[in-house]
Amino acid sequence: MKKKKPNKLKILNDPIYGFIQIQNPLIFDIIEHPYFQRLRRITQMGFSNLVYPGANHTRFHHALGCTYLMEKAIRVLRFKGIQISENEEKALYIAILLHDIGHGAFSHALEHSIVSGISHEEISLKFMHQLNKEFKGALDLAISIFEGKYHRKFLYQLISSQLDIDRLDYLKRDSFYTGVTEGNISSDRLIVMMNVKNDELVIEQKGIYSVEKFLIARRLMYWQVYLHKTGIVAENMLVNVLKRAKELAEKGVELFGSAALKYFLYNQINQDNFTDQTLQMFAKLDDYDILSAIKEWTNHSDNILSLLSKMIVDRKLLRIEVQKDRFENIQVDKKKRKYAKKMNLSIDEMDYFVFSQKIQNQAYQTQKPIYILNKKGKLKDIAKASDQLNLQALTKPVVKYIICYPK
Incomplete structure (x- = not known):
C-alpha cells in the first residue's frame, strides 16, 4: 500500500488576521522543525503577563503573523509593478519566519545572565545556517537577505527597518493580547501604502497619517507595556x-x-x-x-x-x-x-x-528614516514631511531612571 503524503499546504486560524495559509511545502517543513516548534514555548513578552494577564502569546504566534503580513506586502508591491521573483518571495517568507528563532527563554533575560557576548540575532543566524544544511542550501537567499548582503536593499528593509513587517505584527499583536488599545495600528493600511523608490522601501503620501499613528502607538506601547x-x-x-x-x-x-x-x-x-x-x-x-x-x-x-x-x-x-x-x-x-x-x-x-x-524610549530614529513618497516622486523623511509637531519630539530619546529595593 502506498504511503500517503502529508498535506503541506495547511490553513491556520489566527485570532488577529483570521485564516493564514502556509505558502509552500518548504515553509511547512520549517514550521514543523523542532527548532521552530520550540517557539511555542517562548513567550513573546516575557513577564508582561504579571501586569497584563492576557499577554501569554508566544514567539510562534508572532512569527506566523509576520509571514502572513509579508505575503500581503509582496502582493501589494507586485501590484504596483515592483518585480519580486518567486525565489525572492520564498526567501522573504523564510527570513521573516525565522527572524526571532534565536530568542532564548523569556526573550532577553538569558542574554544578560547565563549566555554572554552573543545576541539573539547572532543565534538566529546560527539556527538558519544549521537549517540550511538540513534543507540542502534552500535557505541561501533568505540568509543573504536577513544579513543585508543581498543587492536589493528594500527586501532587507521589509525584514528589518523602522517600519518593517516584524513591528507591524508585534505592535498589533501585543496590543490585542494586553488589551492596550493605544497600540492597535492599522497594519493593513500601512502595507497597502508601501512602495519602492530608488531601492528604498517607502510609504506613499496618502499613508502619512497611518505612519504618524504607528510611531505614536510605538511610543505609547513602550511606556505602557514594554517599559512598564x-x-x-x-x-x-x-x-x-x-x-x-x-x-x-x-x-x-x-x-x-x-x-x-x-x-x-x-x-x-x-x-x-x-x-x-x-x-x-x-x-x-x-x-x-x-x-x-x-x-x-x-x-x-x-x-x-x-x-x-x-x-x-x-x-x-x-x-x-x-x-x-x-x-x-x-x-x-x-x-x-x-x-x-x-x-x-x-x-x-x-x-x-x-x-x-x-x-x-526613542520612538523614531532619524539615522534610519521612514521615507514618504510625495506626488512628484520625491522622498522626504517622515519627521520633515509631517505637520505633526509631536514627531520631531519622538526623534529625541526620553530617558528615565529606576531604583528597585525590597518592600
Whole structure:
C-alpha cells in the first residue's frame, strides 16, 4: 500500500488576521522543525503577563503573523509593478519566519545572565545556517537577505527597518493580547501604502497619517507595556535569579535544572565557544525549563536564590521608583545598608535586591528614516514631511531612571 503524503499546504486560524495559509511545502517543513516548534514555548513578552494577564502569546504566534503580513506586502508591491521573483518571495517568507528563532527563554533575560557576548540575532543566524544544511542550501537567499548582503536593499528593509513587517505584527499583536488599545495600528493600511523608490522601501503620501499613528502607538506601547515598571522589575529579578544560579554553579553548588539549563549554568558560554553542540542544547532550552527550576529553587538552601525565586513565583516583587534624574550612588548605598540589616545579608549580596538603572524610549530614529513618497516622486523623511509637531519630539530619546529595593 502506498504511503500517503502529508498535506503541506495547511490553513491556520489566527485570532488577529483570521485564516493564514502556509505558502509552500518548504515553509511547512520549517514550521514543523523542532527548532521552530520550540517557539511555542517562548513567550513573546516575557513577564508582561504579571501586569497584563492576557499577554501569554508566544514567539510562534508572532512569527506566523509576520509571514502572513509579508505575503500581503509582496502582493501589494507586485501590484504596483515592483518585480519580486518567486525565489525572492520564498526567501522573504523564510527570513521573516525565522527572524526571532534565536530568542532564548523569556526573550532577553538569558542574554544578560547565563549566555554572554552573543545576541539573539547572532543565534538566529546560527539556527538558519544549521537549517540550511538540513534543507540542502534552500535557505541561501533568505540568509543573504536577513544579513543585508543581498543587492536589493528594500527586501532587507521589509525584514528589518523602522517600519518593517516584524513591528507591524508585534505592535498589533501585543496590543490585542494586553488589551492596550493605544497600540492597535492599522497594519493593513500601512502595507497597502508601501512602495519602492530608488531601492528604498517607502510609504506613499496618502499613508502619512497611518505612519504618524504607528510611531505614536510605538511610543505609547513602550511606556505602557514594554517599559512598564512592574515588567521591568520582574525581568531584572529574573536576570538576578539566573545570575545567582550561575554564580553558585561556578562554585560547584548542586542546583536543580533540566539538562539544557544545567549545560548553560555549569559552562561558560560566549560567542567564541558557541558550537553546534551548544546550539543543540540552546534549542532544548525554553520558558518551561526556567520556570520549573525557579519553582524548585524556592526551596534551595542558598538564601538569596530561594528568596528571589519565591518573590517571582508568588509575585511579591521589589518596589520600584521611577524619576527623570539619575539616582546617586549615595542613595543606592543608603538603601543597601538599610535593607542589609533587615535581611541579614552583606552589602555585596544586596546587589541582587537593590539596584538602579536607566531606561530609554526613542520612538523614531532619524539615522534610519521612514521615507514618504510625495506626488512628484520625491522622498522626504517622515519627521520633515509631517505637520505633526509631536514627531520631531519622538526623534529625541526620553530617558528615565529606576531604583528597585525590597518592600
